[in-house]
Amino acid sequence: MNLHEYQSKGRFARFGIPVILGKVATSPQEAYEIARELGGTVVVKSQVLTGGRGKAGGVKLARTTEEAEQVANQILGMSIKGLPVRKVLIDPAANIGTEIYLGVTNDRAAGKPVMMASSEGGVEIEQVAHDKPEAIIREHIDPFLGLRDYQARNLASGINLPREHWRAFTKIAHGLYQTYLNTDAVLAEINPLVITREGQLIALDGKISIDDNALFRQPELAEMRDIEAEPKEVVHARAAGLSYVKLDGQIGCMVNGAGLAMTTMDMIKLYGGDEVGPANFLDIGGGAQADKVAVALRIILSDPGVRSVLFNIFGGITRCDEVARGILQALGEVSTNVPMVIRLNGTNAAEGRAIIDSANIPNLTSAETLTEAAQKAVDAAKQAMRAN
Amino acid sequence: MAILADKNTRLIVQGITGREGSFHTQQMIEYGAGIVVGGVTPGKGGTEHLGVPVFDTVREAVKETGADASIIFVPAPYGADAILEAVASELPLIVCITEGIPVLDMMRVYNTMKGGPSRLIGPNCPGLITPGEAKVGIIPGYITKPGGIGMVSRSGTLTYEVIWALSELDMGQSTAVGIGGDPINGTNFIDCLRMFQDDEHTEKIVLMGEIGGDEEERAAAFIKEYVTKPVAAYIAGRTAPPGRRMGHAGAIISGGAGTAQGKIDALEEAGVKVAKIPTQIPKLLS
Numbered sequence: 001m002n003l004h005e006y007q008s009k010g011r012f013a014r015f016g017i018p019v020i021l022g023k024v025a026t027s028p029q030e031a032y033e034i035a036r037e038l039g040g041t042v043v044v045k046s047q048v049l050t051g052g053r054g055k056a057g058g059v060k061l062a063r064t065t066e067e068a069e070q071v072a073n074q075i076l077g078m079s080i081k082g083l084p085v086r087k088v089l090i091d092p093a094a095n096i097g098t099e100i101y102l103g104v105t106n107d108r109a110a111g112k113p114v115m116m117a118s119s120e121g122g123v124e125i126e127q128v129a130h131d132k133p134e135a136i137i138r139e140h141i142d143p144f145l146g147l148r149d150y151q152a153r154n155l156a157s158g159i160n161l162p163r164e165h166w167r168a169f170t171k172i173a174h175g176l177y178q179t180y181l182n183t184d185a186v187l188a189e190i191n192p193l194v195i196t197r198e199g200q201l202i203a204l205d206g207k208i209s210i211d212d213n214a215l216f217r218q219p220e221l222a223e224m225r226d227i228e229a230e231p232k233e234v235v236h237a238r239a240a241g242l243s244y245v246k247l248d249g250q251i252g253c254m255v256n257g258a259g260l261a262m263t264t265m266d267m268i269k270l271y272g273g274d275e276v277g278p279a280n281f282l283d284i285g286g287g288a289q290a291d292k293v294a295v296a297l298r299i300i301l302s303d304p305g306v307r308s309v310l311f312n313i314f315g316g317i318t319r320c321d322e323v324a325r326g327i328l329q330a331l332g333e334v335s336t337n338v339p340m341v342i343r344l345n346g347t348n349a350a351e352g353r354a355i356i357d358s359a360n361i362p363n364l365t366s367a368e369t370l371t372e373a374a375q376k377a378v379d380a381a382k383q384a385m386r387a388n
Numbered sequence: 389m390a391i392l393a394d395k396n397t398r399l400i401v402q403g404i405t406g407r408e409g410s411f412h413t414q415q416m417i418e419y420g421a422g423i424v425v426g427g428v429t430p431g432k433g434g435t436e437h438l439g440v441p442v443f444d445t446v447r448e449a450v451k452e453t454g455a456d457a458s459i460i461f462v463p464a465p466y467g468a469d470a471i472l473e474a475v476a477s478e479l480p481l482i483v484c485i486t487e488g489i490p491v492l493d494m495m496r497v498y499n500t501m502k503g504g505p506s507r508l509i510g511p512n513c514p515g516l517i518t519p520g521e522a523k524v525g526i527i528p529g530y531i532t533k534p535g536g537i538g539m540v541s542r543s544g545t546l547t548y549e550v551i552w553a554l555s556e557l558d559m560g561q562s563t564a565v566g567i568g569g570d571p572i573n574g575t576n577f578i579d580c581l582r583m584f585q586d587d588e589h590t591e592k593i594v595l596m597g598e599i600g601g602d603e604e605e606r607a608a609a610f611i612k613e614y615v616t617k618p619v620a621a622y623i624a625g626r627t628a629p630p631g632r633r634m635g636h637a638g639a640i641i642s643g644g645a646g647t648a649q650g651k652i653d654a655l656e657e658a659g660v661k662v663a664k665i666p667t668q669i670p671k672l673l674s
Contacts, residue, residue, distance in 0.1 A: 106491055108571045108601045108638070111498040126643030143495045184490055213637060214490035216465060243635040247627075258569060258635025259543020259598055262624040266648075267665055269627040278627060283635040314545040314552075316528040317415070346548060347528065370549070370667065 001210045004047045006089045007224050008206040011183055012190065017175040019203040022091040031072030034090040035065045041093040044071045045205075046078070046085040049229055051124055056080045061093060086228060094204060095197040100159060101125055102173065103189030104141075104180045113141040113180065115173065117155040121192030135159075147177040168201040183221060184214030233299045240295040242284060249277030250307040250381045252300035252338075254293070256318060258283045264312045267374040276381045279306050286318055293323075294330035301336050308380035310373055311342040313352075320344040320352030328359050339380035340364045343373035390518040390563040391538070391583040391590070392481060392509070393457065395420065397522045400455040401427040402446065402462055402470045405437050408485070409461035412526050413438050416459075419529040420522050425453040446473045457481035459515065459524055464488035467511055468497050475506050482574070483524050484510035491637070494572040501574065508574025512636070514544040514566035527551070527564060535560015537673065538584035540577055541596035542569050542603075542638070546624060546666060550594065553667050559674070562590040569598070569636025577607035585615045592618045592673050595660070597651055599625030600639045604651035612658040620672040621655050622663045623648045 003011070009019040022038055024047065025031040035042045046058030053059050058080050062068035072088050079085065099121030107114040118136045120128045128135055137158030139151040152170040161169055172193065180188040187209040194204045215222045227235055237244035243258065251268050255261035265278035280303065284296050300309055313323050324344065340363055344352040356366050367373035393399075399416070403409040404427025417424050417438065426441050426449045433444030443449035446458065458474040460467065460483065467489035474482045475497075489511050501508060509516060515525015519532035531548055533555040541547040547566055554561065562584070567575050577595060584590045593615070597604040604623065611619055626648040628634050630641040641647050652662050661672040 106495065106571060109603075109606070111495055111502075111572050113495065129643060143492075143499055181492070184492055186491060211491050211637075212633075213464065213488045214492065217490075245629075245632045245634065247629065255545075257543060257545030258639060259541070259546030259596070259624045260549060262598060262628055262634050262639070263546055263549075263622075263666055265628070266624065266626045270664065281628070281632075281634055314548050316531070316545060316548045317411075317526055346531065346552065371665065 001212055001215065001225055002049045003208040003210065003221075003224060004049065004087070004226060005045065005205055005207070006047060008208040009203060011179050011208060012175065012203050012206055015175040015178040015182070017172050017179070017190070017203050018201065020091050020094050022089060024087050024089050025072055026087055028069045028073035028076065031088060031090055032065050032069035035062065035068035038090065038092050042068050043091045043093050044068060044075055045089040045091060046075050046080060047087040047089055048080045048083040048085055049226070050081045050083055053080055058085060083229065094194060094202065096194045096204070097197045098195040099192035100161070100195070101128070101189070101191045102176060102193050103187065103191065104176055105187045107140060110140055112143060113177070115139045115141060115147065115151070115155065115177065117159050119159040121194070125189065125191065141177065147174060164199070165195060165201055172201060172203070179208070183208055184211045184218055185209060186211050233302055236295065237299055240292060242282060242292065242296055242299070244299060245281040246303065247278050247280050248305070249279045250305055250385065251276060251377050252279045252303065252306040252309040253312065254282050254284055254296050254300060254309070255312045256284055256286065256314065260312065260314060264310065264370070264374070267370060268310065268378060271374050272378045272381070276307070276378055276385070279303055290326035290329040293326040294333045297330050297334050301334065301338060306338060307384040308377045309338055309340040310377040311340065312370060312373060313344050315344065315346035315348060315352070319348045320346060321348045321355055324352035324355040328355065331361060331364070337363050339384065341367055341373050341376045341380065343367045343370060390521065391580070391587050392516055392563060392565065393518050393522040393524045395521040397423055397457050397524065398425045398453065398455045399423050399457045399459060399524060400425060400446070400449045400453060402458055402460045402474065403429065404442060405429040405432055406461055410438065412461065415526070415529070416523050423522055425455055446477045450477045450479065455479065457524060458483070460484040460486055462486060468493035471497050471508060471511070472500065475501055475504065478505050480506060481524070482506055482508045483513070483515045484508060484574070485513065485515055485526060486510070487512040489570070491571055494570065498572055498574065509565065510568040510573060512570045513568030513573070514547065516563060516565040518563045519561050525566065527566065531555055532564065533558065533560035535562065536589060536591035537561045537594060538587065538590035538592070539564035539594045539596070540580035540584070541566050542598050542636070543596055543624065547596055550596065550622070550666050550669050554670050557670050559670055562587060569638050571601065571638040577603050578610045581607060581610055581615055585617060590617065592620070594669055594673070595619060595621040597621065597623045598636070598639050599623070599628050599634065599641050599648050600636070600646040602645065605654040608654035608658040608660065611660060618673065619660045620663060620669050621660045622666045622669060623651045
């Protein structure tokens, strides 16, 4: 789960990191009021959960309150990478001298947190890693010892930070590590961390991604999830305990298991070529009870781009006959004439197929192998597209 | 002998009286009678469940039963503690099925275990099975067949799919291990590849990877250097978009790293035959 910029900076402030943080507006009028309260030049920043806001025109300077209102009006109406802007952050403008990067994340290979600093601030760290990898300085943190002062100095010295800023930098590095620990973050980054012309280090922008698996013990953060900023089907899927990711293709998939779900997507693409592809990733998990199947089917069919549906179930502990009954029950609750292909394999697969076949649903066919199922779903989608 | 577990394994189940724990304990007992020697549920010590004694603590269970392995089915908030409890008793093999343990917890567990006598499989994994001998996990027994193919995978049902395809063609398995779909796990591909290479019963190896991280790339480098047995592989997630988590916490392409193509290239460069679809695996091995 990602936090908005204003939420991230609010967390940073709690852990002693100096931040530039104004207030959030949801209307041009509100933006006007906040700008007046702050006085002077402000920056109007779109609050959407994606990078590249500046490039998309979602961050603008406003010198007067009227201009703040006008710019807010403009930004609140826009959409950035498909995400509608519903909130803007009005920050006082900073007198920026230098921009640096400071972040902490999990290093999977090392099994430890790693803090990264770079003199190339204001640019996405992935871009720096790609273009100028030597500009990124890394320090692995022992989870039992925490970040040590010398490590912060290694980072400061590594990015050639002038010595007069080391004390302030070390304090910010500690604050960032504390933020990371206390929010169960998988990524906490300040980008850019600016050195103002007055010689102060201050967090201008930032991002925190929370470990979804830790939300059970982070109720306050879980509350901060911006449901309005998410597509409805994502919210529904989460509530039902389904793992769902919307994609751009035409074939809706329902699969048990994440690896098999990815494989099913890959096979659809393999047989569908440039013409048709997967419409989603959806893992219904083990068990596959009827009500869960019904929610999943509703979510898949709510995508207007879906031209066919593929069920791919490998019964291990789950029994295919139970899944077949679940699917029939779900089809009783969700009526559709989208062509559907079902492939059952593993435990009680023959019984499951018999149940599907005897139900005689005209738009539901079964397949024996994954290859056959993917091909049938691709053909059905192509046919439906030609018929339109 | 296969790897990790065989008919002599003495297993305790942490969380034996829970819904999942009960169900899978029953399955494990049915597959290989005698394997489960006890269970642990705090507060239920002194009782019996599914014909085996239940203890309050792992320490007690190990002392009374002589167990040398544990399997964990406790809910995610208690997962790290359950692993550490098994580690404290120095059990050689610990298999954690639990899904959803926070990554910060796993980092502490991982660094505590480093250099110690215990091996952890998982978390968020289906466990392992040595066909005909021992089932320590949730991989359905009846789809497997004893034989000479060692399998290691980050997935669950995808692995079953390939085991099924192999068994249908009478290509049996020495041991199949699911190492789990989390970013930090106790045992990685390299650990398993080394064990399979050194195991006299394993003739060929199957590696099932997926997007995210660089474990497959590191496995490829290891294969090039150390593994002489034939290896076939499959990587799931060729069509997965960057920046989105594909179900497993570890399955995410971030910052241009962890793509399927990068992994496929690395494996092919190491002489591994990489399947386009999982059901090609048997053909690539024959």
